[in-house]
Amino acid sequence: MDWGSILSNTAQSLFSPATMAFALAALGLAVHFGFAGLLNMGIAGFMAVGAYGYAISILTFGFPWWGAALVGIGASIILAILMGVPTLRLRGDYLAIVTIAGAEILRLLFLTTANQEITGSADGLFGYHASFRAANPFPEGTYGFGPWTYNEVEFWVLILGLILLGLAVLFVWRLINSPWGRVIKGIREDEDAVRALGKNVFSYKMQALIIGGVIAAIGGIVYALPSAVNPNVYVTSLTFFVWTALLLGGAATVFGPLLGAVIFWVLQAFLSNVLPALVSSGIMPFVSSAQAATLRFVLVGVGLVLLVVFRPQGILGDKREMTFVK
Amino acid sequence: MELVNTLKSNLGERLPRWMVLSLITALAFFLAIGPAATALADEVGEDYDFKISGNVKNEGEPLQGVVITVEGDGYSAEVVSGADGKWKVGVPERAIYTVTLDQNTLPEGIAVLEGGDTQQVEIGPGGSVVKNFFIGEGERQTTSILDQFTARLIYGLNFGLMLALASIGLSLVYGTTGISNFAHAELVTFGALVAMVFGVILEWPMWVAIILAVAASAGIGWVQDAGLWAPLRRRGLGLVQLMIVSIGLSLAVRYIFQFAVGGGTMQLPGSGAAKIPLFGAVALSTIDLASMAISIVVIVAFGIWLTFSRIGKATRAISDNASLAAASGIDVDRVIRIVWILASMLAGLAGILWAYFRPGIKWDMGEKILLLMFAAVVLGGLGTAFGALIGAIIVGVLVETSAMVIPSDLKYVGALSLLIIILLVRPQGLLGKKERIG
């Protein structure tokens, strides 16, 4: 078993675009659920809208990369409004069902062959990197050390992703510790009480939905930046993984989603390297390597159940904060 | 007018104008880029490993612009024949597919002469298959719109009945325990898998396999409540937590299924049986007819049980008001246990019928209709069994008939949109009681 490459691959995933995208999505979901109490089961849809908005703007409309990013963000705002209007007056589990349905409708619209010209349907979108790469401020060369070595393009993506993540964290932290955050925390616990104090509860929930949606869409864009946009990525399982990461770290905290996302992703990378290696080196003879890969997802499901039952506040959460306000 | 008022009052506390405008813009955008974009390619799904291809020719001359639709195993795609008459569709699974040639896109006076414009193919051992239609001059035997509609209505009814079997349990579990059970889909898959184990792997007679599969489903229902849900209820977990537990459970179980049977599609014996033309454009196989008959019989039997038996009445009492039911002497835990067992049995049976309908068994086959089940249940009214039945039939018919006007790979979108609209206009569903949903 080549522990060297297993550990090196795992270490690399710490700063990969996927991890950063995941952290952003988890942060967005924290605004939705951790702070505002909105059961958004369609967070994958927001990531998809960001990524597709970005890629389509470049490929079909010829926007520069930063304009395309703004379009992706704008699209997520529209999605939040579309989803929010019918559902923000409904009870929690109704919102969950509607958001899953909404995200799935989106995915089907992206997948259909009728839209092939624009969305690439099942093949997805790729080859939109020119403008982004042209804007790279880092000259050619290698950066970093050890398992974290990047060429100038990868480095550009990394730095940009980290900056965006940092800005998002600052933004959310400021919000939560302000009077606005106070109102949101009140709404999460008891809408009627806050309504009786003169606050427009619907407007606040919508704002939370939009903010969380924009952050998740930025996550989608970061994910798409160096690679491709594929509809099979933005499935409901992705939403459930983001939820797991969020609950793991601590839903009602600012750094919890980051911690949860990093642990989740690093663990996934570790398992996806270790399990096939265990199989091929004969330590787990009763499974094939394809089966070994599915084992990690089984562990995610089991982990989510254990987390919700035994430690719903996650790693960083405060038990008194009652993550699941009944 | 009342509807408009309801819509207005439900649209939040006085929407600012900018919000309404963005709503309209977004809707327009989607309607524009949606089905209106008809430019199709002559090769679709290049990423997939399996291919169905063909060559549209009339007496040696290639025909361009003929629309071919490939459907099956939950997948759907449309292609247009190129200048050389060729077309190719990539498909995700080695399974049975239905290939349909749209005769309206053939030149005047040219028609499909033999075999009909809808035929079934199976992917060959090499990973591909060729399907050519026998085309020539002749009278087009086009099916009238009415006939097409009737056919889709019947298929929709078949699908809806199967969906009803799956959804009734989901609705009753919600009604008696308040849990939106996302793992219900896996119960559907479970039934099909067990039937496959006995009927295909062990090669026992199918009717034995089906009975064993339903029995196994009952067992799983018992285990679930006794081992997981009842202890969690006693622990005092909130409804949202229980819902997320069901999500984690569905993830774990679904991937255990994939672990056990891999990612491919398997068939039950008798799938892909010949469709017998009945009337108009309706063609059903004996299995389709048996499936509908079984669904109807089981649903009626269940309905009688629910209405007249003591436990059936107790179930409805608990759905209405659990504490009142308990106070009047009903053993709530026992009834809930029975509800779980019955819900699992119905779901397992539905899984077997779903396996024949698609056709095909896959590790995530349940998940593909989970949202449709929720749509059916919400449409009919969360917590009512009869509501689930009506909702499921409406969803099934809507899904099948909508494929006449929108691209077939979007046919679930109609049902999902209906789900959202219902929650906007009448959240308690068709048969539910109006309570404060906010």
Next chain:
Amino acid sequence: MSSSSQKPQSVEKTTGLHIGEIEPGVKKVDPIVTIDKVHRQFGGLTAVDVDHLEIPRGVITALIGPNGAGKTTLFNLLTGFDKPDSGEWTYDGENIAGVPAFKLAQRGQVRTFQLTKALGLLTVLDNMKLGSKHQRGERLFPSLLPFLWKGQDDEIAEKAMKLLKKFKLDAKKDDFAASLSGGQRKLLEMARALMSDPELVMLDEPMAGVNPALTQSLLDHILDLKKDGMTVLFVEHDMHMVSHIADWVVVLAEGRVVAEGPPDVVMKNPAVIDAYLGAHQEIDLGVVTGRYDEASK
């Protein structure tokens, strides 16, 4: 303020509130709220069916009646938490039927709930701050720049501390509201409602589940509201409390106003006694059942 060992405040009742004969729907000299033909039905059950009712300004009005009479439903309708099937009502002369709850709260109408809604996940001080109106920091973009709202927030904190002192909760300002006792939460809810300097304070069963020691304290706080010029409308079952502090009493039964007037008049109304009060309201229950006699009380 006073505790159970001190004598309660002597209460001066306000009189002359009505115009004309005392009967259900009688007009008031200075009504703050008027209700016209309000009808609310739940399925086959008529919850509220009020022909005409006026609430007098600046005094304490009690809303009494048997369980299921529609008191809380009427409250919900008036405060925008429920929509009637028909009818209209005005607040300060303005038609407010259909106005959403949060807007009514902004206009000077606050309410408390039967099941106290102290926000347990927030500290006591944060609860209080939430009650204040027109906070710059509560808007999305200003909230990102603390220098824009910090000053105002500090002012609000000062005001909150004054109120908390008055309600004897100042020592608990940084505790989570969930750690307060039930009675303390009631006080918090009332104090919080006062943060917005309301005109009309509507209390839904303020004494429900409150121990007798706290009752006196609450009564005094309610009397202070009247002293400070606010109008109070409250729902109660405790007839001693009602007769002690209410200037006007409205009796609801089966959704209709069956009687209204000053407390002494209403409580002698035979229909009201039969339907609701019981014949021995003014006598201690212990005396009625013979456990001890009047003299030794």
